[in-house]
Amino acid sequence: MRRQRDNATTRSIAVGGLARVEPRVWRGAMPVQFLYTAGAAGERFFQTLKRKGIFTATHCEECRLTYLPPRLYCERCFADLSDTWRDVTPVGRVYTFTIVHVDREGGPLSSPELVAFVRIDGTDGGLVTRLLEIAPEDVRIDMSVEITLAPPRKRRGTLEDILGFRPARSVAKRPFTRR
Numbered sequence: 001m002r003r004q005r006d007n008a009t010t011r012s013i014a015v016g017g018l019a020r021v022e023p024r025v026w027r028g029a030m031p032v033q034f035l036y037t038a039g040a041a042g043e044r045f046f047q048t049l050k051r052k053g054i055f056t057a058t059h060c061e062e063c064r065l066t067y068l069p070p071r072l073y074c075e076r077c078f079a080d081l082s083d084t085w086r087d088v089t090p091v092g093r094v095y096t097f098t099i100v101h102v103d104r105e106g107g108p109l110s111s112p113e114l115v116a117f118v119r120i121d122g123t124d125g126g127l128v129t130r131l132l133e134i135a136p137e138d139v140r141i142d143m144s145v146e147i148t149l150a151p152p153r154k155r156r157g158t159l160e161d162i163l164g165f166r167p168a169r170s171v172a173k174r175p176f177t178r179r
């Protein structure tokens with residue numbers, strides 16, 4: 001209770017902006033365990049990717065929106081979309097991109113990586129992914145790209161199954177065969 005009262009006091013003074021409050025620190029260990037799940041829609045998305053090498057999306061007929069990543073409810077009209085699954089070929093277009101020179105710890109990368117937001121054809125969504133097999137100076141906004149997946153036996157049903165997207169070679173040579 002003592003601690004709660006202290007925090008309340010600190011907050012009210014800070015809001016007033018009149019008094020300078022020293023930051024307070026409580027040192028200690030906090031054991032935290034968690035399990036992150038992709039959710040029902042995300043799980044189906046990743047299992048489809050793992051098994052068939054394609055994307056799956058949901059569709060709201062009313063709003064004419066195709067959700068990728070899939071949503072179980074329409075974000076506009078709240079319609080139930082759980083029976084609206086459709087297969088989507090994992091090809092798309094570069095919407096925007098950047099060149100990454102440092103890793104997550106701020107250290108330099110041995111070679112810069114290209115990261116892009118790719119809009120997926122036939123949907124209203126897309127994903128952030130790496131661009132592969134292309135030099136930074138050759139990337140163009142709106143260029144067609146296709147997925148590069150981990151080999152089937154190495155897929156685990158996670159985002160890491162998607163190695164990235166590479167320039168689309170041709171419509172005839174797609175990265176998977178639809179069954």
Ligand SMILES: [Zn+2]
Pocket residue numbers: 060061062063064074075076077078079
């Ligand atoms: Zn809707």
